[in-house]
Amino acid sequence: MISPSRQGVDLTLLLVSVALIATGVISIYSATNNAGVSDLATRQLIWAGIGLAAMLVTFLLPFRFLQRICFPSYFVSLILLLSVLLLGKTVSGSTSWFSIGNLRFQPSEFAKVATALALSAYLARTDVTLSNFRHLIVAGAIVLLPVGLIMMQPDFGTAIIYLAMFLPVMYWGGATKFAIIAVLAPGAAAVAGLFGTTTFLIAIVIIGVLLYMTKENRLVAALIFSVTVVVGVSVQFIYAGLKSYQQKRIDTFLDPAADPLGAGYNVLQSKVAIGSGGLFGKGYLEGTQTQLRFIPEQWTDFIFCVPGEEFGFIGAATVLFLFLALVLRGIKLGASVKNPFGSILAISITSILTGHIFINIGMSLGLLPVIGVPLPFLSYGGSALLSNMIMIGLLLNLYAHRKEY
């Protein structure tokens, strides 16, 4: 089965991933120990088993075949995202689930992988360069289509992950400063627009000055500037048209303290949990914060508190180092893979994982606003674990074919 061109297995990557998954199952068991949902750790273990199979399959796929399924899988995932909006199940205000019998499945998790594949395949084409404005637009559209559908669920956290993937990939693919500003500008204007008119105006002025300083084609610069303004203004109208609970989600995202019962409370409790862990932690299943369920649904977005509280600085730092090893390994792979598609894909996948790690741990440590994204391999969630393991399978596949051109 293994083609002669395959060159070994990236053991570091594999072992780090397995270690993280094991940490996840252990943490979920602790977090759900007292919460009346005690079978979640078992379920996560089952998902890990399924994930292992998926990882193996992805690893063994012929490299050429991988390149050929990029766009088909992208379109399939768009259709799934669209249908989940129409037919999906609503869980705490977000319509992002499909139910198949007992299993729930979240298309946006798989759309991440498919989008990374499609973006890499497009940018790797020899006739595509990111200094060409039209090519930049197409690349942007590949990312924005699923982002738009995911925003409608609404799931802001996942939408942000796509943008977190796009910037490093552009940089890797050789985009100019101007192009990077052009991509960032509408998003920045949209967020600034939500904060109010003054913030919006300041943001617009800064963007204008930056665009001017790049000394690019004035016409294109003006076009981007007007798109930025339109996006920023329309965001305010869209916000005004939202239902009150949707507005509340956005408000809480911008200012967690505005919701002391919800997000702000969680961050405080999360800091207390981690801080009280000390150097060695309180011991497994002994964390009072974790065991007393002060953090609602800790097994999903706030899972990092569990190693933080129960295994202390040693445990939390170990988890951080495992993640760091994973990410650096991914970037190194991006540089060593000869095939342009493979190189960009390695960076896309690594960026997706990094985005999750950065936002989630930053939130748990009280450094970033509360954005609901899971921590890869640790948070409870079958779809996420499966798609993460598929991504690792892809990285292993790239490693094996790194010498091919």
Add this chain to the structure above:
Amino acid sequence: MLDDLTLHSRRRLLSGLVILMFLVFLGRLYQLQLIYQEEYGKKSEENSIRTISKEPVRGYMIDRLGRLVVDNRPSFTVTIMPFEFDHGNLERLARLLSLEPAVLQERIREGEQYSRFAPARVARDIGFRELSAIEENRATLPGVSYQIESKRFYPTRATASHIIGYTKEISKEQIAALGEEYRQGDVFGAAGLEQHYDRILRGKKGAEFSVVNVRGQVIGPFEGGAHDIDPVEGNDLILAMDFGVQALAESLMTNRRGAVVALDVRDGGVIAAVSKPDYDLSLFSGVTLPAVWTDLNRDEARPLFNRTTLTRYPPGSTYKMVLAIAALEGKVVSPSWRVDCTGSYRVGNKVFKDLHVHGSTDMIEAIQRSCNVYFYQLMMKVGLDPWSRYGALLGFGKPTGIDIGEESSGLLPTTEWMNRRYGERGWTRGFLPSLGIGQGELGVTPVQMARYAMVLANKGELYRPHAVSAVQDKITGATVPIPVEKRTVELSAATWRTVREGMRRVVMEPGGTASLARIRGIEVAGKTGTAENPHGKDHSWFVGFAPFDEPRIAIAVMVENVGYGGSFAAPIAGLCMEQFLFGRLIRHDPKPPPKEVETASPEDLASSNQPRPGGTGRDE
């Protein structure tokens, strides 16, 4: 496009950024866990925060004269924190609360499933004896506590059970259906106005933040309660109802089955709505015993069933004006067209009977004396579909849109419907005479009939019936009127004149069928109906309005299985209208009738002269 050198420098930059990010995280971990460990450690041991929700006071209901009709009383609910509760105390606590130990255990288990650290309600609305028993034994019953909640209290003589409705604890299915605002353990409106206006009445929950120690015991308020959120009281409903009329109508219907609906013809406000038999709303306030539910549900008189909106009675002769209108508007006959009533009418081999031999009768006389033979013949001339078209125009066959919950559309047969029901050859013109006098398939609700009386009173102005006229906002203090919905039934002035004159004579002239509906000093108009009922005695109907020239109230009364409309329903209607127009019954006053009192219209309600809770009294 990707040469090794640039790739290498890009890799260095990205790796550098990632390492920087991890260093920041590591630094933060060091700060939280090693520098501030003591502080956070203390916090986690002593200063863990728990939130306990605080229930808002549900909005009040006030009638059109400013009388408080739905009030709240405090009620005590026993809660158990499963985490703290010592199961060795189960038997003792069950005894103190007069509960079965198994029931208590089940409730604790349910609470435990939700959270071991949140208080679970185990007994609602306990009596003073139970409360003092709990209070005395508190020291030896860890984890047992009580909360003060509120329950509904009804300070008036009227029950108005079907219109006001009741509240109860929400079920899981209902949470799923109603959405995010509702949580397990919430009390919500489950019927009538309580249900329809639940989002207005319920208010907003608050929260209390308490400090709990590592064993989960409450030490005290978090930061002196600085973060506590006060609950927001629910808004009040100002009803169009007159509870004087409501109470009178209920007493007149004692031991009867049937319904009374009275409307303010100037805006469609529901003055009174009675469905009998009814039930005592206070049975549902606080804890409802399962036995009460079973009894109410098993009762063959169906006391929970709202006869004002859910029934489908044939209206009998009260429906004759619809046929008269269809005939006049369609120019089928003129008002002076006469029929010689011989006491019966034959179609094919079917004979349709009349109560009396009325002799030569024109339209006004036919309404006045309720001549069936006249309307049998008229129906044959008008035909089924024109007749149902005018029925629909007057609002039959469709729900009225009243705000007191579920409603039936009634049934207004058309050719299409008859074909579907009986097959195209399964029915003949022989079916028509019965429909002409409001019998047969025709089905109406008492609310539809009251609205029909309102349209006749108003010469066409049709308002959507509504029990609530305004909402009093607890925060701003503003009274926000609920917009009145109106449409106009356009008929010629002559048509209105004819049918209304017939209705006036029904009550006011000798030979009319409803002289018992008369009120001293007021001209009343109306129409009786005696609906045949295959299962027992006839249903007695009356629809009417008063005063004739400047109507203020329209009414429909229906009493099941008693007999003639003129003998049973008409006097009830007369008394109710009298109560509304004068504020009391004046028929036995020795002096000539006083001037009618000016009953409050919705615009005046904000400044009504009666005190009301949290409201504004008029400055006088």
